[in-house]
Amino acid sequence: MIQTNRLTRPDSPRPVTGIVHLGLGAFFRAFGCVIVDDAVQASGGDWGICGVSLRNPDTRDALRPQGWAYTAVTLAPDGPQTRVTSVLTDVLVAPEDPTAVLAAMTDPAVKIVSLTVTEKGYCHNPATGALNADHPDIVHDLTHDLPRSAPGYIVRALALRRAAGIAPFTVLTCDNLPHNGALVRGVVLDLARRIDPVLADWIAAEGRFPATMVDRITPATTADDIALVERLTGWHDAAPVMHEPFRQWAVQDDFVGGARPDLAAAGVQLVSDVTAFEDMKLRMLNGTHSALAYLGYLAGHETIADTVADPAFAAYVRTCWAEIMPAVAAPPGVDLAAYADALFDRYANPAIRHRTWQIAMDGSQKLPQRLLGTLRENLGAGRASPALCLAVAGWMRYAAGTDEADEPIDVRDPLADLLRRTATGGLNQGPTAMASALLSLDQIFPADIAALLTAPVTRAAERLWVVGARAAVQEVAT
Numbered sequence: 001m002i003q004t005n006r007l008t009r010p011d012s013p014r015p016v017t018g019i020v021h022l023g024l025g026a027f028f029r030a031f032g033c034v035i036v037d038d039a040v041q042a043s044g045g046d047w048g049i050c051g052v053s054l055r056n057p058d059t060r061d062a063l064r065p066q067g068w069a070y071t072a073v074t075l076a077p078d079g080p081q082t083r084v085t086s087v088l089t090d091v092l093v094a095p096e097d098p099t100a101v102l103a104a105m106t107d108p109a110v111k112i113v114s115l116t117v118t119e120k121g122y123c124h125n126p127a128t129g130a131l132n133a134d135h136p137d138i139v140h141d142l143t144h145d146l147p148r149s150a151p152g153y154i155v156r157a158l159a160l161r162r163a164a165g166i167a168p169f170t171v172l173t174c175d176n177l178p179h180n181g182a183l184v185r186g187v188v189l190d191l192a193r194r195i196d197p198v199l200a201d202w203i204a205a206e207g208r209f210p211a212t213m214v215d216r217i218t219p220a221t222t223a224d225d226i227a228l229v230e231r232l233t234g235w236h237d238a239a240p241v242m243h244e245p246f247r248q249w250a251v252q253d254d255f256v257g258g259a260r261p262d263l264a265a266a267g268v269q270l271v272s273d274v275t276a277f278e279d280m281k282l283r284m285l286n287g288t289h290s291a292l293a294y295l296g297y298l299a300g301h302e303t304i305a306d307t308v309a310d311p312a313f314a315a316y317v318r319t320c321w322a323e324i325m326p327a328v329a330a331p332p333g334v335d336l337a338a339y340a341d342a343l344f345d346r347y348a349n350p351a352i353r354h355r356t357w358q359i360a361m362d363g364s365q366k367l368p369q370r371l372l373g374t375l376r377e378n379l380g381a382g383r384a385s386p387a388l389c390l391a392v393a394g395w396m397r398y399a400a401g402t403d404e405a406d407e408p409i410d411v412r413d414p415l416a417d418l419l420r421r422t423a424t425g426g427l428n429q430g431p432t433a434m435a436s437a438l439l440s441l442d443q444i445f446p447a448d449i450a451a452l453l454t455a456p457v458t459r460a461a462e463r464l465w466v467v468g469a470r471a472a473v474q475e476v477a478t
């Protein structure tokens with residue numbers, strides 16, 4: 001048998017680290033790292049990236065023998081293309097060595113701390129965006145110098161920089177949250193104020209927290225993907241990343257001292273306000289992704305591409321966009337109908353095996369910005385939105401933990417236990433009682449939204465329970 005050689009770091013000079021990235025998952029390696037690499041290749045600069053895993057050592061262990069280089073694979077409908085990225089300079093595992101992470105973040109050469117820690121990583125209340133001071137990691141971080149949470153790392157590292165007379169880094173959030181810059185700023189300032197009000201004042205005055213809109217579909221890497229890379233390149237890469245061709249990054253151009261890579265050289269849109277980009281993407285892409293994830297899963301579809309290949313769901317997702325568009329103000333020069341058409345083509349890309357189960361994760365943290373904001377505006381303005389209400393009912397059915405064949409669902413959500421208990425009330429209760437119980441969870445549904453949703457979501461849930469996901473989707477599709 002022929003032994004495949006392992007990928008090794010290309011023989012180019014290792015960049016100086018200018019960015020520490022918290023939450024080194026597949027998404028950031030397929031997106032931010034590739035874009036920063038492009039920017040450095042185009043314009044230079046000391047923007048190597050030190051990645052930090054906040055949970056487990058897997059990525060570090062896979063990438064270390066490769067000198068932190070890895071293969072990024074563009075999955076185009078007409079065939080894959082590979083490239084090797086060596087913009088990573090190191091990977092740290094926070095729980096193993098929090099001091100090393102704080103030291104990296106305190107290095108004066110580091111100008112940016114970027115984050116992809118997922119919605120739940122901000123330790124906030126999803127309905128309000130404010131810090132959840134009862135979160136166990138925040139409770140820990142308030143009383144320990146070595147933190148556990150992402151906000152804790154940022155606050156403690158900024159305290160060390162201030163004590164050493166070093167300017168703060170820019171905090172660059174890259175998670176799918178509305179007003180993500182203001183959100184992370186609020187969480188960081190709240191935590192800092194509870195630790196040291198003078199520190200909080202310094203961060204408020206000197207720190208920068210630009211908002212961003214990030215977009216690239218990046219399914220989790222599988223063993224088949226590793227084998228594909230081996231076939232395509234002839235080397236074994238233990239942790240490649242797989243992604244669609246499309247990418248879009250809109251960034252509010254507000255960095256400490258203006259220090260950042262030449263992102264425009266890599267096609268990033270540097271703007272003064274990202275709100276319109278963010279609303280469009282969260283509502284039109286992520287909103288329909290979640291709708292397809294819950295209802296597609298219940299209908300037995302494994303991936304988003306499989307789901308939209310089903311004509312019932314193809315019509316359904318277009319109906320969702322028709323409902324969402326009146327609640328979206330298009331960014332300058334963007335035609336929302338064309339944006340929706342492009343989204344459909346991206347979802348339908350058969351080369352992307354993006355599992356409905358993966359997108360269904362953490363629904364309690366995702367629903368507010370993806371679906372509930374749109375529904376608040378639509379229902380408040382008298383625009384009935386049956387397709388979006390059915391998506392909320394789909395989430396309820398999914399979160400209750402059994403599918404339409406009565407098989408258990410592996411629900412991953414920080415509130416999974418609470419959701420299951422609330423949904424079932426210990427009994428196999430029907431859709432009406434379940435909808436009303438779940439709508440009373442005010443960390444997801446603020447009272448005004450719950451009031452607007454009660455009648456239409458209950459109606460949707462009743463149909464969903466009676467006829468099943470596929471037929472329910474057909475009933476609302478126009």
Ligand code: CS2
Pocket residue numbers: 176214215216217218285286289290358359360
């Ligand atoms: C997806 C996103 O997993 C999910 O919840 O909706 O990760 C989505 O693929 C990205 O936001 C696309 O940019």
